[in-house]
Amino acid sequence: MGTRAVATLSVERDGGQAGRQAARAAAEQLGGPADVALVFGTTGYDQRELTRAAHETLGQQCVIVGCSSEGVISGGESHEGDRAVSVLAARLDGAKAEGHLVGGYDKAPQKAAEELARRIGDARDVTGVLVFPDGLTGDCTEFVSELERRVPGVLIAGGAAGDAMTFERTYQYCGREVATGHVSALVLRGRGRLEVATSHGCTPVGPQQIITAANGGWLEQLDGQNAWEVFKSYLDDGVVDLNAEGIVHLCLGTAAQRGATRVDEPMVVRTPMALNRETGALFFPGGGIAVGQPVRMTRRDPERIRKTGAECAHRLAGDGRKTPAFVLQLDCAGRGKILFGACAADSIVAPLREQLAPYVPWAGFHTYGEIAPIAGAVAYHNYTVALCGFFDA
Amino acid sequence: MPDELEAVRLENLTLRREVATLAEQLKLLVKAEHALTRTRRAQERQLERIETFAEFAFDIAGVEQASGILDRARLTLLEQFELDDVVMLGVDAVEPRLRAGENVVPIERGLWQVLLATSTPGIVPGEDPGSAPLLAALAAVGRAPHWVRTLMWVPIQPRSAPESTLAVGWSLRPNSNHRDVPRPEHQPYLALFGGHVTRALVSAQLTTELRRQSTALAQSNQQLKASLGQLEATQAQLLQAQKLEAIGRLAGGIAHDFNNLLTVIGSHAELVRPAVDHDPEAQEDLGIILEATRRATDITKRLLAFGRKQERREQSVDVNAAATDLSRVLRRLIGDDIQLQLDLDPGLGHARVDAVHLEQILMNLVVNARDAMPRGGRLNIETRRAVEADRANLVPVSTAGLIAISVRDTGTGMDEATRRQLFEPFFTTKPAGKGTGLGLATVYGLLQQNHGEVSVRSEVGKGSCFTVLLPSFEGASAARASEAPPPTRGTALVAEDEDLIRRMLARTLRKRGFEVLEARDGVQALDAAIARPDLTLLVTDVMMPELGGAQLAQRLRKLRPDLPIVFTSGHTFDQLDIGRLDPRLDRFLPKPFTPDEVEAAVTAVLGR
Known part of the structure; x- marks a missing residue:
């Protein structure tokens, strides 16, 4: 029979109505109860009403995992408005889903990873783990490293929860629970397998530089210069804050290989999300910013985003030889409307879907950080797309 | 070798300088690109907003209900500025009252005046003093948020409307370049937006009024058409009635003259019948005359009926x-x-x-x-x-x-x-x-x-x-005339200007045993009556020269209040001005009449 999945969307203004509408549509299209559902909603909604409605509609038996986001993806659409909810629901064939909500991520991400690994337990039949940590707190680099260490050989992917680019608060969902500073996780076991392909859309523009001062995700100096001053030298005159135009324009490229002395492709792209105007330090919420680390300034490249995104989907489809039961697109919040305007889906969703059958259920969200393997290790990225496909065989 | 090393070192140095120069140039390019990006993005946002407002203006142009326009305006504000809520406050133009939906509340006059005077849009932080009146207004209608990060308002003020509207919206989130939460630079858009809504409301008012007037005109037109139709029908009826009236008058006049003649012919034929009892041929001839007279009388009766000149009771x-x-x-x-x-x-x-x-x-x-x-x-x-x-x-x-x-x-x-x-x-x-x-x-x-x-x-x-x-004759019961009492003898005065009829009347009354006095007009009759205080009966034509039958009767009644009178005429009673008949003493005998009818009328008046 195979896995049957559907992707639904609601843009109702009320959280309860939106959650109910998207969940009901999913249940109706599935023609029966779902085993698992990924729910992503924007922060214009009352998060508790949203998840409660989805939970009530999908039923107790359905494992629900998800998070808040800057915007959602459903089918061929991308909604980065104030209120949108995306539901990807599936009835599994021989696979089993578990949902987990682990606290303490904000304060001790390694311990959170340890706890999640403990809950996963015997990982021999685990086919993939999708994680959705708080995108504003916690060191995601530490978290994924620890998790990878504790469940070796298990594919780990995911995206950091976001808000409406106000960088105030994000939410993680599991069942009808909603939390902040947590990580929610979906563990898939049994039949089927999860595969991930990733790509970024940046081009290095400056010489390699070395982080000379950093503290807990805050980048203070590059080559002995104030980080913000270095950053600002690539930005338009008169920029006084790390506004959204700055975020999408300029990123930091770091080496994919831990301990590498040069930054070359493949690289991990990182984006600062906050500025301390007094010290000029830049905050990278996912962590992974350490003294002595080589970095390069990179500029975003819309053409490259389209091209590498399509290549990424092509890889996931095994060069067109296989079709996933469903696809989860985890795309950076800085690569959607803020870069491509109102028709962002034409650039970041459509070229990818073209590489797969149009009927493949497709959902996702705009993240504050993408989690996907690169160069043999799971990394926390920014300004990237991580495309996860679930295959029955 | 040292020279070669030096050359390599110098080349390396040159290359480093070139790389540094290229890096600087690249940085400048990136910087320029950023500037372009910012400008383009700002223009895109402006364009998007203008397009949205243009679409909104187009969308509401056809809406005729004020509530529909305000609902769409509220949704547009909510979505365009990604607000947490927007309340449309109706500010009464006459009384210090506020309305939010169905909820109408009185407010303090000072606040009301401030709200009335709010003619430009505003965007302020929640803690700004400028937000105080709007927050107070929201509190008055029970819609105040617990906390506001940014407050914005748009006055919508169609002239001569019973109330103006203040769209008051708020956001709980901070300003962001990514999110279109209202910022001070959005104020011109709010003014533009307020203008669109105001014009749409005015247009809706005018359209509604125009439609109302158009409907009234259409109704009026219908009524006029109906009235015209009725008028034409009435006119046709009137013409028909006039035509029938004219024919009736002509027929009635002819019938009246014929009646006099038929009365003479018929009466005299009856009178002469006893004299030819022995002559069967003469009897047959008289019968033919009487039959023809009867049939002619029947025709004149029907003509009189058509001409409304038949006796009516x-x-x-x-x-x-x-x-x-x-x-x-x-x-x-x-x-x-x-x-x-x-x-x-x-x-x-x-x-x-x-x-x-x-x-x-x-x-x-x-x-x-x-x-x-x-x-x-x-x-x-x-x-x-x-x-x-x-x-x-x-x-x-x-x-x-x-x-x-x-x-x-x-x-x-x-x-x-x-x-x-x-x-x-x-x-x-x-x-x-x-x-x-x-x-x-x-x-x-x-x-x-x-x-x-x-x-x-x-x-x-x-x-x-x-x-x-x-x-209909509500409450009345049918009545039938009762039969007359037996005849009585005495002195009768016959007043009739038509000699032949007068003679016939006199002859009939004499045959019944009356002493008969004859008068050719009313004056002659009056004199005769005064001379004969023993007069027991007056039979008078109504229409006579000098003094008519009605006047004659009126004057004689002063002398003899109990004098029985039989009025005769070729006209119907309704057409004559006799006045009210005394049912005990008076009878009206329409022409033509037969001797028997005369005798019956006489018997009737004398029998009471």
Whole structure:
């Protein structure tokens, strides 16, 4: 029979109505109860009403995992408005889903990873783990490293929860629970397998530089210069804050290989999300910013985003030889409307879907950080797309 | 080697400088790109917003309900500025009151005046003093948020509206370049937006008013058309009535003159009959004369009826009883091949009509129906309270207090041309010698005389329906005249300017044993009466030279209040100005009359 999945969307203004509408549509299209559902909603909604409605509609038996986001993806659409909810629901064939909500991520991400690994337990039949940590707190680099260490050989992917680019608060969902500073996780076991392909859309523009001062995700100096001053030298005159135009324009490229002395492709792209105007330090919420680390300034490249995104989907489809039961697109919040305007889906969703059958259920969200393997290790990225496909065989 | 090393070092240095220069140039390019990006993004946002507002303006242009416009305005604000909520506050233009949806609350006058005076949009942080009046207004209608990061408002003020509107929205989130939460630079857009909404409301008001006026005009036009139709119908009826009136007057005049002659001819033929008892041939001739006189009298009577000059005695008549009584005669009249059916409303009541006239009317209508069904059919007489439809071809006035009698046949029916001439005397569709053309003319005349109406619906091949409307006589009971007492002898004064009639009257009264005094006019009669205080009877023509019968009677009554008087005339009683008759002492005898009718009238006045 195979896995049957559907992707639904609601843009109702009320959280309860939106959650109910998207969940009901999913249940109706599935023609029966779902085993698992990924729910992503924007922060214009009352998060508790949203998840409660989805939970009530999908039923107790359905494992629900998800998070808040800057915007959602459903089918061929991308909604980065104030209120949108995306539901990807599936009835599994021989696979089993578990949902987990682990606290303490904000304060001790390694311990959170340890706890999640403990809950996963015997990982021999685990086919993939999708994680959705708080995108504003916690060191995601530490978290994924620890998790990878504790469940070796298990594919780990995911995206950091976001808000409406106000960088105030994000939410993680599991069942009808909603939390902040947590990580929610979906563990898939049994039949089927999860595969991930990733790509970024940046081009290095400056010489390699070395982080000379950093503290807990805050980048203070590059080559002995104030980080913000270095950053600002690539930005338009008169920029006084790390506004959204700055975020999408300029990123930091770091080496994919831990301990590498040069930054070359493949690289991990990182984006600062906050500025301390007094010290000029830049905050990278996912962590992974350490003294002595080589970095390069990179500029975003819309053409490259389209091209590498399509290549990424092509890889996931095994060069067109296989079709996933469903696809989860985890795309950076800085690569959607803020870069491509109102028709962002034409650039970041459509070229990818073209590489797969149009009927493949497709959902996702705009993240504050993408989690996907690169160069043999799971990394926390920014300004990237991580495309996860679930295959029955 | 040192030279080579130096050359390499220098080349390396040059390359490093070139790389650094290239890096700087690249940085400048990136910087320029960023500037372009910012400008493009800002322009895109402006364009998006302008497009959105243009779409909004286009969208609401066709909305005619103010509530619909304000609902869409609220949604547009919510979505464009990604607000957490927007409340549309209605500020009463006259009283210090606020409205939010159905909720209307009085507010403090000072706050009201501030809200009324708010004519420009604003965007301020929640803690800004400028937000205080708006927050107070929201609190007054129970819609104040617990906390506001940014507050914005847009005044919507259509002139002459009973209330202006303040759209007040707020965001709980901070300003962001990514999110279009309202910022001070959005103020021009809010002004533009407010203008769109205001114009849409004004336009909706005008459209509604225009539609209302258009509807009123259309209704008025309809009424005018209906009135015109009624006027044309009335005019046609009036013309018809005038035509019939003229014909009636002519017929009545002719009949009146003929009546005098027929009275003389008939009376004298009667008077001479005893003298030729022995001569059968003369008797036969007299019989022919009397028969011809009778038939001529019948025609003049019908002409008089059409000309409303037939004697009328208003009575309260039980229409159902009259129809039932008459039906026995009618069944014989219509024959076996026509089925007569009576459909009588038991609660009908009485009509105000001359009972004899009613019989004549029904009789004529039934005869007319019979003649329309030469091969038999159904004839239905129905009585009921009149309804509007009964007078569909007449001016629509109330039918209250009217009784309807319908005579319906399944005969040949009539075309329009026939219907138009139907009531004209001597108009007939029957072969020559088969009809006088006076039947329906008689109906028409009698109804005119009895303040009734007649209407007809007919369709060729399907039959006709005549509906008679008569005024009802509520509460009255039918009355029939009682018979006169036996005759009495005495002195009678006959006042008549027509010699032949006067002589006939005198001769008749003498035969009855009266001593008869004759007068040619009223003055002569007055003198004679004064000279004879033993006068027991006055028989007087009403229309006489010098002194008319009515004046003569009036003056004699002063001398002899109990003098019995018989008035005669070729006109109907209604047409004469005799005044009120004393039922104990007076009788009116219409011409033509027979000696027997004279004697009966005399007996009646003397018998009481």
